[in-house]
Amino acid sequence: MSLRKFISNKTIAALAVILTVFASTSAFAQAAGAAAETVAKPVDMGPVYKTVIFYTMAFLLVCLFVAIIGKALKVYELTREAQDQPKGINWNTVNGVLFALFLIVGLYGVYWEYTVHGNMILPEAASEHGKKIDQMFNITLIITTIVFIATHIILFVFAYIYRSTGKRKAYYYPHNNALERIWTIVPALVLTVLVLMGFLTWRSIFYKIEDPNNKPLNIEITSSQFAWAIRYPGADGIVGVKNYKLINSINALGIDFKDKNTLDDQTADEMVIPVNKPVRLILTSKDVLHSFYMPHFRIQLNTVPGMTSYFEFTPTITTEEMKVKTNDPKFAFLFLCAKICGEGHYKMQKEVRVVSQAEYEAWVKKQGTYLTDDLRKEFNLPVAAAPAAVAPADSVKKDTAAVKTNQLALKK
């Protein structure tokens, strides 16, 4: 084959292709530009198309560059061949070396990621069970990182060392039962340990024995498209019954006020919880699936329409303490939605404040009740005389609180 003829044919073909591409791009751009002139009045699309053309050109230039390098390599190899010299570039060596380089740079990259991005992740868990989860996470992280680094070193080092040089024959080694047994049993053992730990942690999170002296604070969360509603139980400690069929414009949660437990239920704009006291979340949804996600406390559970789910936890760090620990004066706990729920999915959030017991009691007194005058009329409840009937008998202090909140509601 004539070398010169070969090259010139290919070059001409390549040039022709590039020319057509250029021509068609510019033709397209002109057509689009013309269309823009006639239709688009508000935005001048000229500069936009120019930018697009610029980037297209830049990319085509890169392609051209690659093509030229490819051609040059080909010419080089063909000349070597024509002069009966050994092949110019040993691609096995090139790729083997690249794998070795990738290993070194990659290991540094992993180190950089672990130290830089690894420092940007969530602070320590702010709940009792969260500490156990973090512990498990760290153990798993250590094990997997060791395996990750070791296997990658083996993979890329083998790729480098055993690249073909054309002088060697590979070692015929179809199997070794002892080896295979080892790397079946060792992962199995490690995983058994992880499974057992995970299983016990999981049980400790979801199977809680209630301590009668330390009853959890019930808080009901209702998700709806793009908002959270928080309901506090009021003085009686019980979140009353609700029924979705009762939902209307004045009764957004569908609370059934025929149930006496509902009468003192309180609304809140944020979730405020006392530190070191168990909290029981009652999670419900009004429309589609959402997911109640409170990352700092290692809590997540979906909210499902038609099904109530529960999550009990004990916060251990107050917001103020966390501000100090994270060295961030603006730090705030929050919960958000983690299950795709519609176009406002990315906005659903509420602030959470963990405070001392005293601060909590002061705060909770100020919260209004769900029951309003309109609702009293709807449920045929006496408008003014309610407080006495509502108040639970066991605590005078709480009793007055209930009266006050109801009076507040009346004034509204």
Added chain:
Amino acid sequence: MSTISLHDTHNHDSHDDHGHHKETFLTKYVFSQDHKMIAKQFLITGIIMAVIAMGLSILFRLQLAWPEKSFPILETFLGTWAEGGRIKPDFYLALVTIHGTIMVFFVLTAGLSGTFSNLLIPLQIGARDMASPFLNMLSYWFFFGACVIMMSSFFIQTGPASAGWTIYPPLSALPTAIKGSALGMTLWLISMIMFVASSLMGGINYVSTVLNMRTKGMDLWKMPLTIWAFFLTAILGVLSFPVLVAGVVLLIFDRSFGTSFYLSDIVMGTQVLPNEGGSPILWQHLFWFLGHPEVYIVIMPALGISSEVISVNSRKPIFGYHAMIYSLIGITVLSFIVWGHHMFVTGMNPLLGGVFMITTLIIAVPSAVKTFNYLATLWRGNIRFTPAMLFAIGLVSFFISGGLTGIFLGNASLDINLHDTYFVVAHFHLVMGSAAIFGMLAGVYHWYPKMFGRMMSSKLGYLHFWLTFISAYLVFFPLHFLGLDGVPRRYYAFTEFEFMQKWLTVNVFVTWAAIIGALAQVAFLWNFFYSIFKGKKAPQNPWESNTLEWTTPVEHLHGNWPGEIPTVYRWPYDYSKPGSETDFIPQTVPFSQTMSSNMPHDFEGNTEAERIQREWEAKNPAIAEK
């Protein structure tokens, strides 16, 4: 059964030979019943869908990187979905939904299994065609129809489905909840039913072909690992896909006929819906009963392909052939009982969470065995870095990186805080996204000569591999840390949350890496399409491989082999066998021709053969000792 179909194809073959059978353009390229052509149809459709889905991902990466910036050019193409040059939140969700659907189902299921099962099953087991060529053709056309219907949802006013690729009801059931759940979701569901029909027809065909139509001597334990992988994948698909159809049909009933399988106690705004007694969790069980086997449907063919490619290019037998098969079988069986790990935090009974955690972590064992066997295959090999080999090694790397993070997510306790965050996104994009697509690309580079009779440019292949490999890691590695910071997935913008602001720069970086990765695919596309017409003519066995497909002529013919189908005598991995002159011994070479390299275990206890071998060794002590 097998004799009948074999007989049929023989008849067909003789028609060809006598030139009576005239193929028109329509029967050769469009409604072809030849498995090789159908494989190419699947591949090219898969590539087109992959390019589309990749384009969609670049669109939403633009939004994530520059949430405040306007790109007027987007409005030119997307109209009201990107008014003012900014993608709207509901269209963003449509983008992620369709990206996921196309990639998982159309590219990595149909594009991967459809291409390579069709191409390789008959060629590697020695059959003239599939058990049912007509069903095979239907399988492609149902797939094609599914693709067209899925894409058509971009041309309707309310836009494509946008409830995520898992389309959890009630969001997917109620058009009032999101615009994409109107006509777009109907099209999604119809498309999915057609897709499942296609994959069932394919799967049944693959299973029956492998079971009934192997050539003489090709017993199950002499099949290449590719065939084992395709075979088990097909079984998995046949058993699990119907469950998805069941789920989809119930969802169609809920959406269009007022039933309440998945719906209960729902109020949209202040409008109380009449549905009672259903459960959204039911959908999740049905969906993930397919959905989890599905990820193995995606990865197993890729693992099969890489086993073959790594063995051929290391010039070594695959290490632990039997262990590889048993681990594939283990994965197949276990994958049916792990689906609940997608549902740890749905509010499902916590007892189930514990059970599913155990089964899930058990499945890591066969996966680990496979990884170590790959590494052992490379050990003391004579590695030739063809582009296919590079991609296969890339697959092993991704499989390790993504597999290890699976240990976090499979642990129910850790999943509480990682569920639906970017950690999950990073995990599955590495272990099933990147790994499977690398397996597919390895397959394309490796069997391109078989498909098109020409070679692809290996240098462009190197460029393609390195750019893709590096950019895939740059895209997905940092995403783990977003997840560890509690950033949920499918968020339109990070602007609403104070704590997410610090990740905006990372998002810009990831988007640039994704753009470079996407542009690198141009090297592949150019290489692929240019080489079909202008590539160097391929020799019959370009990689010096043992398997049967390389004994067929380069020019395709209907029926694959011009004469009789070759007989198989040995396993497919006799590479660099000591005592042999060449470093590969094809499956069709009988042991009587390789006396100098035979080993005791080759005869599988056949005393007659062992006796002959002993006699030969006694006569030729010098050679035998080597």
